[in-house]
Amino acid sequence: MVTIRDVAKEAGVSVATVSRVINGSGYAHIDTKKAVDLAVSKLQYKPNEVARSLYKRKSKLIGLILPDITNPFFPELSRGVEDYLQRRGYRLIIGNSDGKQEKEREYINTFSQNNIIGIIASTSEYNDRNYKDLNMPVVLLDRTTEDLPAVYADQHAGGELAAAALMERGSKEIVIVRGPITIKPVRERYQSALELLQNTEGVNVQVLDSTLSFQGAKSCAKELFDKYPKTDGVIACNDIVASAILQEGLRLGRLIPEDLQIIGYDDIPMCALLYPALSTIRQPAYEMGEVAAESLIKMINKEPLTEQHIKLDVAFIDRQTTRKGM
Amino acid sequence: MVTIRDVAKEAGVSVATVSRVINGSGYAHIDTKKAVDLAVSKLQYKPNEVARSLYKRKSKLIGLILPDITNPFFPELSRGVEDYLQRRGYRLIIGNSDGKQEKEREYINTFSQNNIIGIIASTSEYNDRNYKDLNMPVVLLDRTTEDLPAVYADQHAGGELAAAALMERGSKEIVIVRGPITIKPVRERYQSALELLQNTEGVNVQVLDSTLSFQGAKSCAKELFDKYPKTDGVIACNDIVASAILQEGLRLGRLIPEDLQIIGYDDIPMCALLYPALSTIRQPAYEMGEVAAESLIKMINKEPLTEQHIKLDVAFIDRQTTRKGM
C-alpha cells in the first residue's frame, strides 16, 4: 500500500504539503504542486479513506435500509439513491431489514461504527425511534414521521385514483385487496380507496387481506374468486398481487377488462409486459430515491431543506386491465 | 461518542485491558472482566470500526459489484450474498456497474480505499484484469475466468435443457432470442441451445438479437413475429424477453403452448404469476449468492477452497408455456 509518506518522499516534500495539495487546502507553490501531482500519479497514490474517516470522524459512506430488495418496487428506488450518490463520490452500504426492528437496529449500529454520515431508510412503522436520536442526518423514504425529513409518494391520491378509475369505468362490485396495514403507505392507499368507494352510491365494496410478496399472492388470488365470485373490479395493494389476480381471473375464464377490471400499485416494470398489460398506480420509485439522496446530501452539507416532507405525485397508468373509451 | 478511554476510566483499568476483554485476546482477571463488561454496557460502548480498520488494515466490509440490480435476476442473488454475510457480521457495499469498465474500476478503487476485505463481482467479461492484481480475495459470480474463483450456474446444461424441452414437445420452427453475446453466460446458453438444435434433423433454427432489459424486450417481441411468423417455439435469453414474447404472441392470437411454445431463462419470481405461467430454465440465484459469499469468507479466513469453480445446477421448470403429456 502506498501512503502519503511515500508520495512525500518521492516528491521531496513533507506529508503536510502533500496533504495540502491533494485536498486543495492551504498554500502550495506551483512547482511543488506539480512535483506532488507527478509523484501521486507515478505511485498511483490513493488516499486511505479509513484514515481520513478516523481523523475527520466522518466518511463518504451512506447507509440505505430497505425492507427487501427482492420486492420489485425497491430495485428502482435503490438505483435512484445509488446513482445520485455515486456521481457525488459517496458509497452505499445496504441493508435488508425484512421490516424487523432488530435487524434494522443492528444495521444502524454498524453504520455508526463505520462513521457513516447519513442514512436513508425505508423502515417499517414504529421503528422510528431507532432513528430519532442518531446524531446524523436521516431521510425517510416511502415513509413519514412527524419529526424526520421524508420523501414519499402521495398514497392518498393513489388510493383515490385507483378507486375513481374503477368506478368511472363502471365497476360495481369492487374488492380492495389490502396489504399489511402495519405498513403506513400501504394502509393509506387502502384507506383512501375504501373511503371513496364507500361514499359512492351503487358500489359494493369488500376487503381482502394479503401480503405484498410473491409467496402470498397466489393463494390470495384464489381466495378472492372463491369468496367474491361476482367481483367486477379489484384494487390490489401492489402489482405482484394484481398479477396473481389477473392470472387467476384469466384461468377462470374471466374477460379482462370486460368482466373484471384490475388495478395494481407501484408500476413495476413488469406491468407493461403482462397480457393484458396491467393498469396501475405509478409511484416514481427511481425519482423518490434520487430526491431522498439529494435531501440527505443537503442535510450533510448543512444546507437548509426547503421542505421537510417531500410528497411526489402518483399517476394512474391506463393500460389494458381497465376499460377504454368512456 | 464514547471511546475505549471512557470505558477504561469507568472501569478503573487501562485501555489495553479493555481492549483485551472486548476482543477476548490475552488474559484478564475475572473481576476486571466483569468491571469492564459493566462499564461497556453502562456506557453503551461500541468499538469504532474505523479505528480498528485503520490499525488492522482490514475492515468487515465486503464489496458487491452487480451489472444492474434493476434486472430481476439480481435482487435474489444479492440477498443470497447479503443474508449470508450479515449473519457473520460483515457488511455489504454495493455498486451497479451497468457493465461499464470505468464504473467498475471506480468502485473497486473506493472499495480498496475503504479497506474492504473482499469483493464479489458479477462483472461483464473482459473486465477481469480489474481484479487480477487486487491483493484481496475476489469471487466471481455468474461469471468465470481462468484465474479467479467463481460461482456460476451451468449455462451449457441450461441451453441444452431449453432446446431439448422444446424439441421433445414438438416445436419445429424455433427461434433463439439471443442476448448480448459479450456477456459470457448469456452467450454460452445461446451456443449450447443452438448447437443442439442445429444437430437435430427436421428442426429449423433462427436467431434474433435482443437486450436483456425491459426497454428492449417489447420491440424484440414485435420483430420476432414480424420476421418469423411461422415460429412454433422460442428460447428467450431471459424471462423478461420471454414475457414480452408471450405478451405479443397472445396479442396476435397465438395459442400458447399449442401453437407456440416459449421458454425463458432465470426463473425470476414473476414467471409463476404470468398467464400462462412461464416455463423457464431456473438458475438458483439466491443459492449462488450464498455460495459465493461462503467462498469469499473462506478465502478471507485463509481456508482452502475445495473447488475454485463451483458450478451450480440449473433446471427446466415446466409450467404452462410448454406442452404437457408427451
Place this chain on the structure above:
DNA sequence: TTGTAGGCGTTATCAT
C-alpha cells in the same frame, strides 16, 4: 494479570 507506548494513514495547527 495489567499498563505504557508506539503506530495504523491522514489532517490540521502552529511554527518557521
Place this chain on the structure above:
DNA sequence: ATGATAACGCCTACAA
C-alpha cells in the same frame, strides 16, 4: 510556502 507534530480511536508488543 513549507515542515514538524499532535491528534483521530484502536490494538498489540513489551515491560512490569
